[in-house]
Amino acid sequence: MLAELMNYLTACFRPSSSRYARTGSDAGGKQDGLLWYKDLGQHLHGEFSMAVVQANNLLEDQSQIESGSLSSSESGPYGTFVGVYDGHGGPETSRFINDHLFHHLKRFTAEQQSMSVDVICRSIQATEEGFMSLVARQWSMKPQIASVGSCCLVGLICNGTLYIANLGDSRAVLGRAVKATGEVLAMQLSSEHNASIESVRHELQSLHPDDPNIVVLKHNVWRVKGLIQVSRSIGDAYLKKPEFNREPLYVKFRLREPFKRPILSSEPSITVHQLLPHDKFVIFASDGLWEHLSNQDAVDIVQNNPCKGIAKRLVKAALQEAAKKREMRYSDLKKIDRGVRRHFHDDTTVIVVFIDSNHVSRASSAMFNNVSVRGGGVNVPPNILEPSTTPIEAGAT
Numbered sequence: 001m002l003a004e005l006m007n008y009l010t011a012c013f014r015p016s017s018s019r020y021a022r023t024g025s026d027a028g029g030k031q032d033g034l035l036w037y038k039d040l041g042q043h044l045h046g047e048f049s050m051a052v053v054q055a056n057n058l059l060e061d062q063s064q065i066e067s068g069s070l071s072s073s074e075s076g077p078y079g080t081f082v083g084v085y086d087g088h089g090g091p092e093t094s095r096f097i098n099d100h101l102f103h104h105l106k107r108f109t110a111e112q113q114s115m116s117v118d119v120i121c122r123s124i125q126a127t128e129e130g131f132m133s134l135v136a137r138q139w140s141m142k143p144q145i146a147s148v149g150s151c152c153l154v155g156l157i158c159n160g161t162l163y164i165a166n167l168g169d170s171r172a173v174l175g176r177a178v179k180a181t182g183e184v185l186a187m188q189l190s191s192e193h194n195a196s197i198e199s200v201r202h203e204l205q206s207l208h209p210d211d212p213n214i215v216v217l218k219h220n221v222w223r224v225k226g227l228i229q230v231s232r233s234i235g236d237a238y239l240k241k242p243e244f245n246r247e248p249l250y251v252k253f254r255l256r257e258p259f260k261r262p263i264l265s266s267e268p269s270i271t272v273h274q275l276l277p278h279d280k281f282v283i284f285a286s287d288g289l290w291e292h293l294s295n296q297d298a299v300d301i302v303q304n305n306p307c308k309g310i311a312k313r314l315v316k317a318a319l320q321e322a323a324k325k326r327e328m329r330y331s332d333l334k335k336i337d338r339g340v341r342r343h344f345h346d347d348t349t350v351i352v353v354f355i356d357s358n359h360v361s362r363a364s365s366a367m368f369n370n371v372s373v374r375g376g377g378v379n380v381p382p383n384i385l386e387p388s389t390t391p392i393e394a395g396a397t
Contacts, residue, residue: 028373029050029373029375033334034053034054034055034337034338034341035051035052035053035054035312035315036051036052036053036054036375036376037049037050037051037052037309037311037312037315038050038051038311038373038375039308039309039312040307040308040309041065041371041373042067042371043065043067043080043353043371044067044068044078044079044080044157044368045067045079045080045157045353045355045356046353046354046355046356047307047354047356048065048351048352048353048354049307049308049309049310049311049312049351049352050063050065050311050349050350050351050352050373050375051311051312051314051315051349051350051375052315052347052348052349052350052375052376053288053315053319053345053347053348054338054341054347054376055288055338055341055342055344055345055346055347055348056091056338056339056341056342056347057338057339057342058090058091059091059347059376060086060087060088060090060091060094060150060347061084061085061086061087061094061286061288061347061348061349061375061376062083062085062087062091062094062095062097062098062150062349062374062375062376063082063083063084063085063098063349063351063374063375063376064081064082064083064098064102064372064373064374064375065080065081065082065083065351065353065371065372065373066080066081066102066370066371066372067079067080067081067368067370067371067372068368068369068370068371069106069370070105070106070109070115070156070158071106071109071110071113072106072107072109072110073110073113075113077109077114077115077158077159078158078368079115079156079157079158079159080155080156080157080158080353081102081105081154081155081156082154082155082156082282082284082351082353083097083098083101083102083152083153083154083155084151084152084153084170084284084285084286084349084351085097085098085150085151085152085153086150086151086153086168086169086170086286086287086288086347086349087148087149087150087151088148088149088150088151088228088230088233089144089147089148089149089236090144090145090147090148091148092145092148092235093131093148093149093150093233093234093235094150096127096130096131096134096235097127097131097150097152097234098374100126100127100130101123101124101127101152101154104122104123104126104127105119105120105123108122108123108126115156115158115159115161115163117163117270117272120154120156120163120165120268120270121165121267121268121270124152124154124165124167124234124266124268125266127152127234128234128235128266131234131235131237132235132237132240132241135235135237135244139244143244143248143249144249144250145237146237146238146244146245146249146253147236147237147238147249147250147253148235148236149228149230149233149234149235149236149264150168150233150234150235151166151167151168151169151170151230151233151286151287152165152166152167152168152170152233152234152268153165153166153167153168153170153171153172153190153284153286154166154268155172155282155284155353157275157353157355160274160275161272161273161274161275162174162189162272162273162274162275162279162282163270163271163272163273164189164190164270164271164273165268165269165270166190166191166192166193166268166269166270167193167230167232167233167234167265167266167267167268167269168192168193168194168230168232168233169192169193169194169229169230169287169290170190170192170284170285170286170287171188171190171192171284171285171287171289171290171295172188172189172190172282172283172284173186173187173188173189173282173283173285173295173298173299174186174187174188174189174273174279174281174282175187175279175280175281175282175283175299175302175303176276176278176279176280177278177279177280178278179278184280184299184300184303185296185299186294186295186296186298186299188295189271189273189282190269190271191269191271193230193231193232193265193269194229194230194231195215195222195223195224195229195230195231196221196222196229200231201215201222203231204224204231208261208263211259213225213226214263224239224263224264225239225255225263227239227253228264230264231264231265232264232265232266232267232268232269233264233266234266236264238253238254239262239263239264240262240263240264240266241262242258242259242260245258245259275355275357276357277357279355279357280303280354280355281302281352281353281354281355282352282353282355283298283299283302283314283350283351283352284350284351284352284353285298285314285348285349285350285351286346286347286348286349286350287346288318288345288346288347288348288349289314289315289318289348289349289350291318291322291345291346292317292318292319292321292322292325292345293314293317293318293321297317298314298317301313301314301317302314302352307352307354310352311350311351311352314350314352315348315350316330318345318348319333319334319345319348322344322345323344326344333345349375349376351375
């Protein structure tokens with residue numbers, strides 16, 4: 001009887017994912033246990049598919065797709081915005097990015113009356129500054145928010161150009177058809193910032209020549225200051241501003257030696273790609289996918305299966321690999337609840353954006369209803385931030 005009552009109350013108070021459908025009819029999603037998915041939607045330049053599977057107690061991955069006007073003014077430009085935000089240490093930063101980044105982008109686009117690398121950089125920097133201000137305001141009440149951060153992967157299609165901006169270790173991979181053979185090859189478009197990559201370690205060492213412990217091999221994993229894997233992020237105030245690397249922050253996050261310059265960076269790596277007719281689709285995903293699938297494996301799955309439900313199929317393929325590594329069945333992995341599930345795989349977000357070359361250069365969306373969808377199916381009102389229930393090691397990305 002008690003179990004039935006709890007199920008009833010849970011159903012009554014479960015947030016509706018339909019609230020993410022702020023505009024346009026092409027929105028919403030479905031929930032299947034810890035898996036949220038939207039099989040197929042329409043964006044300005046083609047179709048898209050989304051899926052998110054939760055592993056942590058609180059979902060730390062956040063994501064969105066916005067298509068239509070990219071400006072707060074009515075004159076455009078128009079296009080499609082994709083964001084994947086892989087949080088670490090808690091969900092606060094990724095939620096903040098989801099609530100603010102696109103709005104900053106629309107404001108700066110209106111000021112310049114065009115899309116550009118500068119607009120994207122300014123939007124990301126404004127989001128970083130906004131979150132740092134939030135940390136400063138909440139420091140006395142919620143000091144652990146200083147140890148929360150997020151990777152940030154952004155894709156923008158506008159006037160035939162694809163912009164990719166990245167902080168951290170999420171990844172964007174293009175599927176490009178080869179005319180001569182008909183095969184579709186994987187082309188990675190994003191640069192990653194993870195201490196496991198030798199060039200990233202060299203970059204950190206060159207930026208901090210007086211610090212022999214800027215990167216430390218801990219439990220067979222390279223970490224910045226022995227704490228975090230990613231070298232660039234939004235948030236992580238405790239490694240950017242010395243005033244947040246002190247009590248009452250948990251001792252596990254505090255550095256013994258004071259630092260004078262930020263250890264982590266919030267500067268994104270940005271690539272600009274002119275779309276061609278043989279560019280078929282882009283896979284945007286947090287590292288939960290790439291931990292288990294290679295770029296080409298993921299592209300092959302997209303190319304060889306129907307568009308509908310393809311993001312969900314990619315997530316399932318990654319979870320099947322995760323189960324196999326632990327010598328268990330996928331069906332048994334699905335039964336494991338959130339929190340405990342994190343010992344088997346990470347929160348994982350996948351957005352597949354198909355590119356219809358007939359619509360790539362479309363300059364106006366006069367006949368297109370704006371689409372706005374957030375992944376995950378968990379409704380969190382803007383600026384309402386939940387602290388992580390238990391301290392976890394940062395950089396589990």
